[in-house]
Amino acid sequence: QVQLVESGGGLVQAGGSLRLSCAASGIIISINTLRWYRQAPGKQREWVAGINSGRATFYADSVKGRFTISRDNAKNTVYLQMNSLKPEDTAVYYCNALVVGSDYWGQGTQVTVSS
Numbered sequence: 001q002v003q004l005v006e007s008g009g010g011l012v013q014a015g016g017s018l019r020l021s022c023a024a025s026g027i028i029i030s031i032n033t034l035r036w037y038r039q040a041p042g043k044q045r046e047w048v049a050g051i052n053s054g055r056a057t058f059y060a061d062s063v064k065g066r067f068t069i070s071r072d073n074a075k076n077t078v079y080l081q082m083n084s085l086k087p088e089d090t091a092v093y094y095c096n097a098l099v100v101g102s103d104y105w106g107q108g109t110q111v112t113v114s115s
Helices: none
Strands: 005-006 009-013 018-025 031-038 045-049 057-059 067-072 077-082 091-099 102-105 109-112
Touching: 005 057, 005 091, 005 102, 018 031, 018 091, 031 067, 031 077, 045 067, 045 077, 057 109
Parallel strands: 009 109
Antiparallel strands: 005 018, 018 077, 031 045, 031 091, 045 057, 067 077, 091 102, 091 109
16 A cells, blocks of 8 residues: 655745655655645646656746755655745645556645645
């Protein structure tokens, strides 16, 4: 059974930083693609960043240069380092794993950036 558990969200002032974690079980993250998405109130869920089995990373234009996705294979955990946060980054952040054509999601962690 695949489980993804996010943590690390919270309230931060604009310009601040947060690091989100996504602890995975039931899958080996080093051989799968892991992604972060976010959903702001009243908006559709949007893709934020991804990392594939070859450690190649990909970012939405809105976060490029500010966010960094990485993984620790020994801990089977994916991270999202978020710097220079803006109020428009406020959202629930979700971890996603694409495993053999199936999508798995975590429960989400709230990030609130105050101006």
